[in-house]
Amino acid sequence: MTVLLIDDHTEVSRQALTLARKFGEPQAVALDSFSPFAPDALAAAIALLNPSALFAAGTERGNEVMARVAARMGLPFAANCVAAEPGDPVTVTRLRWGGSLLEEARLHSPRPLITVAPHTVSPDNGPPPAQISVDSPDNGAFVVQVSGHVQPTNGGVSLAAAKVIVSGGRGVGSKEGFAIIEELAGLLGAAVGCSRAVTSAGWRPHSDQVGQTGTKVSPEVYIACGISGATQHMAGLKGAKRIVAINSDPQAPLMLNADYTVTGDLKEIVPAISAEIRKRR
Template identity: 80%
Template sequence: MEDGDPSRQTLTLARKFGEPRSVRIDAILPFAPDALATALAQAADELDASAVFAAGTERGNEVMARLAARMDLPFAANCIAAAPGDPVEVTRLRWGGSLLEEARLHSPRPLITVAPHTVAADDGSVPPEVDLHHPHDRDLTVRVSDHVEPSSAGVSLAAAKVIVSGGRGVGSKEGFAIIEELAALLGAAVGCSRAVTSAGWRPHTDQVGQTGTKVAPEVYIACGISGATQHMAGLKGAKRIVAINSDPQAPLMLNADYTVTGDLKEIVPAISAEIRKRR
């Protein structure tokens, strides 16, 4: 349903259930989840689809939840594995990714979303697209009416190869100056924890985690972040995690690839200074 890696990962599981057909998430513009759900239901009936899959993104899960309500069928979200059968056996992420649940889905037409960055991407041919019916006006009541650009310029969290993120340990809104400085030197995006947005130090668009943006950078540098479950859920796609914290027993320190124990207000400027020196 979507461009990029999440849709390719979705195809990996979908091909186990037969030869797939596709519907783009932007097939109806502006984005209208009810209209897409109705179109998917019609397409699934016309094609006699054995299952319906989507990427487990915010929009993918929203459309599939509405589809499940319309079809009165169970819906398994954020799966990392699915095996066809009667019933279908699925493994899915629960509690922000802190545990895996194995479940059986009893349904004549399984509805499944695939958790991003958890399944190897499919490298096969792109499935042919389905021709959709024109949406009815009643299905356009809920739709995107406007886009508000993020207040901060620079690299977006979702696309960033490197992210420098700050948590409560940064201390204040002004304390993010050293985080921004290091990010600028690395060509990185600036991220933060939920505690930071709750304190009003950074906008919600900078938040990494289950209730923020799920990221998959090559390197994630966490400064003063303890590593709550909901934050760790947003990092599962990160290739390498570097944690800087005064508490060596903080959850993120215990799960990081590289750690630096100490005062971030000394360590981060020292890293920036060393980068400048080497240029």
């Protein structure tokens, strides 16, 4: 009986550790215990450990493993929590509707399974939890595993790891219109992102999409060009340190939530920014 953390060795895992410590002194199981990544095999191994509470970062892989643990153990799990308090039942606060709503809920479970929404809790600064190894389950659990990686189309700069992102929305106007977005991104050493409207139109691949149904990002600077700021897009920006918005509509939601705004035609503004950068080099 122990509190376990599924640890991916990043800051978001240290954030999950902050909540885990409320339930006891955690031990950690590495998210990459099996290589290549095999979520069902890891879930099977964790279920055999029978933890008294299980925590993970609310990333794509963290939520996937946790859902598989919940299915194997026949237990509910609370996803994307920003707070949790021990008790009978456990009380949690979690993000809903793309982060526009905070829901307080009670988790009726003998063994709470909780993922923590990234960038919503301060990271734990205490000693790292002791790492424990897991036994390999039967071969059937390895049916689902990563078989390969597709390189990003944005010049090799990963959205998830990028320090600067230049993102375009419906206001860019067309697939060809992204040339000026790519030019600015190249000058800044940035990744290129986009909104869901852009991927739906077929202008950019889904791998470039930022948002609740795309990639959740945490750059130092996020430059949004022609993006209105739908709720699901804003949900992907919660980790951004600074947001710069360029839009012809000063009342667009993203313009109202940005740190810096430029009102006008992005097709004039973005090339002007690129030209100024070139002058200063």
